[in-house]
Amino acid sequence: MLNYYLGLNIRNAKKEKIQKRFLYLGLIFNIGLLIYFKYFNFFYEGFVQLLNIFGGSSSYNTLTILIPLGISFFTFQTLGYLIDVYNEEIEPSNNILEFSVFVSYFPKILSGPIERASKMMPQLQEKRNLSYNIFVDGLRQILWGLFAKIVIAENCAVIVDPIFNNYENEAGVTLLIGALFYAVQLYADFSGYSNMAIGISKLFGIQLMRNFSTPFFSTNISDYWRKWHISLTTWMMDFVFTPLSFSLRSYKKKGLVISIVSTFILVGFWHGPNWTFIVYGLFHGLYFIPLVYSGKMNTSQVLSKGRNFPTLKELISMAALFLLIALTDVFFRSDNIIGAFEYIINIFKINNTISYNSEIISSGQLIKTTGILVFFFIIEWINKNKTHDFQIDSYNKYLRWSLYYLIFVLIINFSKSSQNFIYLKF
Incomplete structure (x- = not known):
């Protein structure tokens, strides 16, 4: 009021x-x-x-x-x-x-996207007509979001939780697996919610902004943040970074670095009252420094342009960035800074003789989850340049329905007891 x-x-x-x-x-x-x-x-x-x-x-x-x-x-x-x-x-x-x-508005009240009034208010003021194509596309997006949450994120959690809860007694390879799978869990959990919120809104004739755009297919940190939690990133860029960088423009690149690092510290602190989030944001801000001084901060590479597969250089860049993101996400997952640093240090300990967690590494859970992840990221790769990750309206009817049934089967057979959405606590 x-x-x-x-x-x-x-x-x-x-x-x-x-x-x-x-x-x-x-x-x-x-x-x-x-x-x-x-x-x-x-x-x-x-x-x-x-x-x-x-x-x-x-x-x-x-x-x-x-x-x-x-x-x-x-x-x-x-x-x-x-x-x-x-x-x-x-x-x-x-x-x-x-x-x-x-x-x-109820679909986004729990975890966004953070909508701008200029985009959403006009939709509330105009009469909305039910469109069959938009309605069906919304259902597809809900299905993909549901699959990402209760199959991808929850199966990753089965691997991640025991590792993080007992990281002091795990080998480096086990800890690395835990970090990599947590990065995927966080993405599938949050993007799954966003896709469901956006899909539900389409059923009411309301278009919410896209919140994720296949961020793991990025080749640098700047491109990653243009694709990760887009609604928060654009908000911070518009209302924090832009006025701050304008006021520090006389300091040139140093002022730009201060503006970026300050903005991302605030991005981290936005997530919660814990020093781990502040360090998480600080590191992401520091990752921009090489891009600022090389003049490549605003460059956005189109992956595999005119090709179906990435080049070796693109693949190496994506893998290196994903590893960096996964290691930084350890701070996001840990209860305190000391625990996060210990976790990361233990990954790279040369004389880490602690035996690996045979129940996790040797069990069928790791193989099963990896197989499902391959399917998940293949679909995302194919649709990386479309308006959402499961926009398959251009596919022929038989392929579309085959994918529907396959996802239904995966949900029925491999879904886990749904935990809270990670971003509900933020």
Whole structure:
């Protein structure tokens, strides 16, 4: 309600000074709520620990705070709305029902995508006609998202969880397998949710933005972030990186590096009140430095252009980037920074004589999951340049239905008990 009326007041105010006051009120209100619900205990614990260094009390109690559903997503969405209204990029909504649907639209409320008002609000204001082709395409996207979540992500979790929970007693090869499969689990879990949310929206005639675009087929970190969690990345680029880099433009490439690293630290911290996420974001920001100084930050390579398969150079670049991403994701999965560093160090220990986890490595689970992953990524590779990962409307009827039945069979026979979506806690 407050954001709705702030949007109207920003536009109706005749003086820019008054408009800015309403904008600042909205920023303080939204960011303040997010900090209280999600980060209060993090800052409180840090403050108490700082006092302890100077001889303060060592005992303290944190608050038990129930976090509102999807607060990280709808907060950024409303912040973007107010900023766009202030910048006169959109007209403020004068319909409280439409604005409420924009903020709390149920398919995306849990884990996004973070929609921009300029794209979604017009769809709520216009009459939506049911289209057979869009409806069927939505069903395909739901099916692919369901397959990614309960088959790919959950089977990867069966391998990943025992390894991370007992990493001190695992061999380097086992830890490497755990890191690689966790990267795939994280992707399948989140992209699966996004595809289902987008697919469900198509059934209502609403087009949500694409949130993933086959990121593991990237050859550099810049291209990867253009394809990973696209709604968050574009939000951060528009509202954090762009104004920050503009203000630091006099420092040239150093200012650009500071802007990128600062933005990605915020990207990491957005995920949760833990130093592991901050380090995760810091590393991703640092990975951009070679691209900045080589002038290749904005280059986006079209893979296998005019060909069905990547070149050896492209394949090596994709594999090296995937390994880098997987190792960095260890911080995303670990409970603390020390545990994450220990996990990574143990991978590369030359004298790591600890026996590998025979139950995981030697079992049929690893072979079965790898086989399903091959099918998963083949389909994604074929559709990498299409609007979503399972856009198969151009296939002939018999091939389409064969794929439907194959996925149904895989879901029925290989799905695991569904855990919570990883991104629900963010």
